[in-house]
Amino acid sequence: QIAALLKQDSAKSLLKEKMYFDVNVLDADRQRITDKLLRNGYYKFNKDYIGYTADTVRNTYNVDLTQHLHPFKTHVSDSAKTHQQYWINKINFITDYDVLQSSALSSVEINDSINYKGYPIYYKDKLYLRPKVLTDNLRFAPGDLYNERDVQQTYSSFGRLPALKYTNIRFVETQIGDSTKLDCYVMLTKSKHKSIAFEVEGTNSAGDLGAAASVSFQNRNLFRGSETFMIKFRGAYEVISGLQAGYANNNYTEFGVESSINFPNFLFPFVSSDFKRKIRATTEFGLQYNYQMRPEFLRTMASASWSYKWTDRKRMQHRLDLVDVNYVYMPRKSSAFQEYLDDMTLKNSLLKASYENQLVVRTGYSFTYNSAGNAMMRTPTKNSYSIRANIEEAGNLLYAASKLVHPNPKDGEDYVLANIPFAQYVKADFDFAKNFMIDPRNSFVFHIGVGVAYPYGNSKMLPFEKRYFSGGANSVRGWSVRSLGPGVYKGSEDGRMDFINQAGDIKLDLNVEYRTHLFWKLNGAAFVDAGNIWTIRDDSGQEGGLFKFNEFYKQIAVAYGLGIRLDLDYLILRFDGGMKAINPVETGKKRYPVIRPRFSRDFAFHFAVGYPF
Numbered sequence: 001q002i003a004a005l006l007k008q009d010s011a012k013s014l015l016k017e018k019m020y021f022d023v024n025v026l027d028a029d030r031q032r033i034t035d036k037l038l039r040n041g042y043y044k045f046n047k048d049y050i051g052y053t054a055d056t057v058r059n060t061y062n063v064d065l066t067q068h069l070h071p072f073k074t075h076v077s078d079s080a081k082t083h084q085q086y087w088i089n090k091i092n093f094i095t096d097y098d099v100l101q102s103s104a105l106s107s108v109e110i111n112d113s114i115n116y117k118g119y120p121i122y123y124k125d126k127l128y129l130r131p132k133v134l135t136d137n138l139r140f141a142p143g144d145l146y147n148e149r150d151v152q153q154t155y156s157s158f159g160r161l162p163a164l165k166y167t168n169i170r171f172v173e174t175q176i177g178d179s180t181k182l183d184c185y186v187m188l189t190k191s192k193h194k195s196i197a198f199e200v201e202g203t204n205s206a207g208d209l210g211a212a213a214s215v216s217f218q219n220r221n222l223f224r225g226s227e228t229f230m231i232k233f234r235g236a237y238e239v240i241s242g243l244q245a246g247y248a249n250n251n252y253t254e255f256g257v258e259s260s261i262n263f264p265n266f267l268f269p270f271v272s273s274d275f276k277r278k279i280r281a282t283t284e285f286g287l288q289y290n291y292q293m294r295p296e297f298l299r300t301m302a303s304a305s306w307s308y309k310w311t312d313r314k315r316m317q318h319r320l321d322l323v324d325v326n327y328v329y330m331p332r333k334s335s336a337f338q339e340y341l342d343d344m345t346l347k348n349s350l351l352k353a354s355y356e357n358q359l360v361v362r363t364g365y366s367f368t369y370n371s372a373g374n375a376m377m378r379t380p381t382k383n384s385y386s387i388r389a390n391i392e393e394a395g396n397l398l399y400a401a402s403k404l405v406h407p408n409p410k411d412g413e414d415y416v417l418a419n420i421p422f423a424q425y426v427k428a429d430f431d432f433a434k435n436f437m438i439d440p441r442n443s444f445v446f447h448i449g450v451g452v453a454y455p456y457g458n459s460k461m462l463p464f465e466k467r468y469f470s471g472g473a474n475s476v477r478g479w480s481v482r483s484l485g486p487g488v489y490k491g492s493e494d495g496r497m498d499f500i501n502q503a504g505d506i507k508l509d510l511n512v513e514y515r516t517h518l519f520w521k522l523n524g525a526a527f528v529d530a531g532n533i534w535t536i537r538d539d540s541g542q543e544g545g546l547f548k549f550n551e552f553y554k555q556i557a558v559a560y561g562l563g564i565r566l567d568l569d570y571l572i573l574r575f576d577g578g579m580k581a582i583n584p585v586e587t588g589k590k591r592y593p594v595i596r597p598r599f600s601r602d603f604a605f606h607f608a609v610g611y612p613f
């Protein structure tokens with residue numbers, strides 16, 4: 001019977017004629033067979049039941065290899081038996097299991113029980129999870145052939161529930177008629193469902209000192225389905241210096257509240273339970289409100305989101321933002337600030353657009369694949385690669401709705417919803433990184449990142465937070481964050497508001513990095529970065545930033561540098577120092593600072609958490 005089962009995928013055997021005799025390969029094939037049998041009912045099978053006889057052939061370097069299946073024995077003195085297949089009999093839930101007590105089932109404290117669709121559920125005082133939640137997270141049922149993979153998937157499903165701390169699945173043999181079956185006990189340990197957290201922080205924004213504090217409440221089992229509810233209140237205060245005359249005060253005050261609720265399943269109407277069980281998604285609804293009072297203006301920001309996240313085969317991660325609404329409302333601007341905006345409007349249309357009422361309603365999808373699987377957050381130990389892709393669009397539904405009400409706005413004005421202009425754009429990003437292991441201590445990593453965003457219809461330009469920037473710890477590291485580009489843009493004369501100007505619609509990043517283990521938990525790196533950003537439309541406030549096919553490659557900036565990484569297993573602290581090598585903004589000899597480097601002019605230091613790619 002076992003031989004017939006293994007013939008179904010005999011092509012997957014690791015043993016081939018003419019292969020080198022390698023005991024590691026022999027052992028790997030034992031494990032392959034064991035995994036196959038554990039997925040087909042052989043509950044008590046392990047790889048020790050597979051053995052080999054190797055006979056060397058006289059006067060040659062060949063080996064005749066025989067693979068053996070040993071009969072089943074519980075102890076050496078027992079008589080040999082054939083290996084048995086096991087079926088699942090009854091499945092029981094014990095919801096108040098204490099892992100610190102005796103492991104014997106008889107020691108579990110039980111006060112009450114219910115029977116839900118044939119599944120006995122035992123509990124101590126109160127059943128804190130709905131019975132349907134328990135059965136929906138099972139990956140096997142009574143009458144099924146025992147399958148180790150289904151058991152592991154059940155562990156994984158229950159491990160996703162924040163209301164639970166531990167899960168333990170036990171099987172007990174029971175003889176029913178001529179067949180041996182397994183009674184299953186799913187033993188669950190409850191976590192702490194409610195918590196409160198306080199945070200206090202000090203801030204330093206370009207020399208302006210301030211403080212912030214927040215308090216948050218979390219309930220990990222809001223509706224007895226392991227739903228996570230969170231609400232957080234935050235306040236901040238900062239003293240602003242360097243303002244010109246004409247402002248009523250010099251203080252910045254901020255108040256905010258955010259709330260979210262996370263469901264550990266795919267929450268959508270008209271979707272079958274089988275599909276929900278298969279996709280294993282989490283659903284999140286979020287609300288945020290932020291009130292900012294500055295000397296220059298008063299601004300409120302509100303947002304609402306509905307999104308799904310799910311993982312496939314431990315290597316692929318998906319996120320679908322079904323709807324994400326962001327609303328910015330500016331009820332007040334000081335006269336001095338308004339005069340400044342009016343004065344700058346002719347020079348910089350981006351600046352004024354950044355301080356107007358705005359509505360963004362977007363839909364997006366992102367996909368991440370990492371061949372290293374669960375090890376993706378650790379220092380890679382083998383060749384691996386990762387892919388990240390993202391696409392989003394905004395405004396199309398609002399455009400269609402607004403066009404029905406106002407087919408042709410007067411004087412070329414924007415389409416509006418409740419008198420608020422809304423953004424309309426499409427944006428796509430793609431990142432690819434490849435890790436080549438030279439040996440266990442050294443590796444090369446190559447990375448390319450490309451992004452394009454196109455405003456159209458109701459928008460002449462992208463919302464500021466959706467635009468690309470270059471420079472910084474994860475880009476071209478010879479430049480500080482938001483200080484490179486677009487194109488050969490040199491910056492404004494007074495340098496004010498350059499962080500708004502130095503943003504674009506197209507981004508290119510090219511990186512190569514050599515990584516080596518130094519000692520203890522310290523790793524070193526040497527890198528070369530290249531890239532820049534560009535605009536799609538010509539703008540007088542970003543002179544030299546327009547993307548042109550016959551010129552963009554001449555405007556790519558290049559940097560080089562060294563880095564130190566502290567690998568603490570659960571996180572990686574990164575310190576990188578970059579130097580400019582080719583500066584596209586300059587001309588003549590200044591264009592190539594790699595030839596005549598000047599530390600004060602060309603160096604940028606970066607501190608970050610995690611690898612750059």
